[in-house]
Amino acid sequence: MDLKLLDAEPSEAERVVVDLFTGAGRDQLLPALHAVNDRVGWISQGALNHICRVLHVPPAEAYGVASFYSLFSLTERPARIVHICVDLACRLNGAQPLCDRLTDELGPAGARSGWLRSPCLGVCEKAPAALAFEAGEVAKEQLLAPTNAGEVIAVAATGPTRAADGRAEVPQAGQAGLRLLKRVGVVDPESLDDYRAAGGYAALRTALRLGPADVIREISDAGLVGRGGAAFPTGRKWDATARQPVRPHHLVCNADESEPGTFKDRLLMEGDPFAVIESMTIAGFAAGCSRGYLYLRGEYPRALHLLRNAISKARERNFLGEDVMGHRGFSFDIEIRRGAGAYICGEETAIFNSIEGFRGEPRSKPPFPVESGLFGRPTVVNNVETLVNVPLILTEGCEAYRRIGTGASTGPKLFCLSGNVRRPGVYEVPFGTTLGELLDLAGGVPPGRELRAVLLGGAAGGFVRPDELDLPLTLEDARAAGTTLGSGVVLVLDDTADLGGFLLRIAAFFRDESCGQCVPCRIGTVRQEEALHRLVGKRPLGTSAADLQLLREVGQVMRDSSICGLGQTAWNAIESALDRLGYAVEAAS
Template sequence: MDLRFGDSKPTDEERAAVDALLGPPASAWEAPAGEWVDRPDADLRWARGGRAARDRRDLLLPGLHAVNDRVGWISAGALAYLCRRLTVPPSEAYGVATFYSMFSVRPRAATVLHVCTDLACARVGGADLCTSLKARGGVAVEESPCLGMCERAPAALRVAAGNPGSAEHVSLSRGSAPDPAPQAPEGLELPQAGDPGLVLLRRVGVVDPSSLDDYRAHGGCAALRRAFALGPAGVIREVTDAGLVGRGGAAFPTGRKWQATAAQPDGPHYLVCNADESEPGTFKDRVVMEGDPYALVEAMTIAAYATGAHHGYLYLRGEYPRALARMTHAVEQARARGLLGDDVLGQGFAFDIEIRRGAGAYICGEETALFNSIEGYRGEPRSKPPFPVEKGLFGKPTAANNVETLVNVLPILTLGSEAYAAIGTGRSTGPKLFCVSGAVARPGVYELPFGATLGELLALAGTPNPLRAILLGGAAGGFVRPDELDIPLTFEGTREAGTTLGSGVVMAFDDALPLPRILLRIAQFFREESCGQCVPCRVGTVRQQEALHRIAEKRGIAAEDDIALLREVGRAMKDASICGLGQTAWNAIESAIDRLGAYAS
């Protein structure tokens, strides 16, 4: 396509989609080229420039969503018009639009069915279903990495352009057309529903997620009121004393992160909630946002109060339409009822939340890639230092946490740091959410205190068939054997066992899917999701998949040179990649070779 402002013009529908987001053009400079020239009132004397133009760059991703949602794809004319409105170079906007899998710069059907072919869905025939649906015709079908619906495998996401709010997850079954499933069967996502011992999930499935009054009737807002009583420093002290660490996998102390952000003299400060959980097998944040959205609003407000932020961004995975609808409603209701805005609960503290949708990029789960995405750039990780607490979003001090980490702040403030720290173990405190899927009878999100064993968790989920392997931590994690069920589910316990807890993924495998196919799918995932910024990851993920393909063609028997090449490439990615994607792309495959004896002749 022509990457200059050329003759391409938007259709009326495309222009309406952009104008609905940005408002009508302020001058002829922002109109499609040549469109206002013959109008007597055309104003060609001014256009936004400098800081005013740069300050609008962050609307690029929402603008691309607006066009894609309305029309189903992004034409050259629509992209040119959006670039003109935002004064963004078309070449850069094209690079952003083509970075995300949910966008298309080529014509496609108005309704698209994205069929998951990742690990949990592949185990129950997701790839075969995708092939049969493509052959049947009648609907556009695209293969998709994990959709965060592992407890309902095989799953798909149906997106219909021109119909706001029409995107929905659907369930698939062999030999039939996809059947809509806008409501999950009761108890499917949360097998422990109703358990009085739950802490983080106690309201999920109990309260009406659309009702702020129901949320308050079940203890909502008590933590926020205590936060105002303690003051910012008191909140940070409680979080630090509770021993809360990040639940996204890095396990960095949350209190230290908040203290470092709050202490920065530069401003403004920002708060970012990372709700872009795209790790295959992960869906806990989706369940929390769908079932208890006001808890996240309250937790984000407390975090902002502690760190001195007055504006927060909720970066929500684009494949989560129901979570988007419920979080949008919760934010609007909280704003209308005084829980967000210029004077939260009459305490003189101003804070508001802006929701930004991701668009299908696993790499945006890395916090600096997420910042770039919000700012309107390709979601590529930044080099560190400087760290986000010093220069994060828009180059300002930023505290970034995921959904599970933030909602843990609520029981810390309501129970007190000492009582919270008594849950779990001395080094891994509090409750933990686990996403259990695969060869289990009751897949879903489970809440257990840190220190419970892998065997105890799988006993709750039920394992009707003999297991071949268990994957901990998702595609970036590691495999363990079925005879290692005594591994304690803590960060230090899994580390001592030579594996990782990650974000809490526990995926069980029986003989339904051969191990070589599982490993090949993991390699394919990392190759497709690599942003391509650094050579070790860009080239290494390709070489890794090629080697596994060669092994697969030899009926799963690996030559010594293939294994040696895999180890060499794996070490290079781990040592030299910029971010965690390349650094962990070899982990699961290495563990399968060394721990499970994969490819042994």
């Protein structure tokens, strides 16, 4: 390929890390960008040129990929940087005063001052949160959660420790009756022997005995549906992939949970990483896959460490690799791919583009992933929570699983409680538990405060009023009530919450995270934020009624004509605030 490169050469450090990818293909573009960023803290034109030479990627396309992700920088910045979360849960718990203090002490957010404002870091139960990063021969990352200005200023001066900390809060740890969380906070997540002693790998042994068709039948009969928000039947997805004659088949574990307020998958990966690996292996066996990709969001350093350890130990003990567990003919292995800060990569086809070395933009469907997915081959995509239900079904049986929850929403469900709540964290309850019962488990709002609203499903979800706490948390009841469970976010707002500022943050989030591929989303998210700014600030172009009408028209266009779920749901929470909470009346008064 005749590459037209700019006149810039890499430093010696950049050259060394990029040369490790010699002989690789374009699908190593994202790992190569990570390697440079980890080594020097940013991606220079010389480094990008050398990546293009080694991987044979056109420079314009490499630039498009490198500039797509928020964790990368194409302009020089210090090796040490601290990302401060300013998203929903952190906003409710002091992120703005924290940023104000940093501005006074270090200067405005930016590379020169050593700190940046960041979207959700996935540590919402310990808000406010920050992620410290320092490039070097061995890059260091540290989640600071909860944090304060003094700690951030100290870390900005001295750098993060090598420790990958940031343990999730598990208020129910050790309680009887837990299934998905039974090992979290109880079993050493770095020990394969402890995992096996607690029942690990019994499900894979059962799967190998049953065979692929019977495994799929068990999953289908259990009624397991996706836990990422779409609620598509898992067994149907696996069966459709398994039936495809084209080989090879691929499995992708979607661990890029970037929905503000969501952190359950992080908890599972940090607290029970071997379960994630076992679950992926079972899914690969059932769908006829020989390779799995675990696409992990780039802001999860502790999960990365623990998953790498789990994969390595599973390989050593023949739970991954050739002839898994002595089952001749079944070979399966897993590769971790790190995201780099792009919410849109949680969309299943955007993940494919990201792994393949393209911008993480969604693809038009059809064809669907089960027919043509990663590298153009049949592909199963499931998120972490969906997958870790699989061993439970195979060990307890599909009938026992169906008895948990309700007839239409079967099994246990994880919910992420954050915001103005006394005991934030991940909670496991059966489908059908009411919202009020779930809030009681978390202790309700802090003493002396009153509940104002609950945001279900995250930024792409909808609000519920205090008089609606008897809502059963099932897929069908949420749908009938005009809201959604989404990815399991339950974000609590009390009477001190600034609802207008909260809605503006949601609008800004979607504006920033739109990939820009389709006009309705690219333009609509900007117009939505502009109109909302005028409404919240009581500075309408004409009248508040005209701005409200514009908001509704823009929202409907995005919902009807955007390519993917980001644009289709960017209006949801704002619409529900207007219609369920009467925010338009409040803003106009």
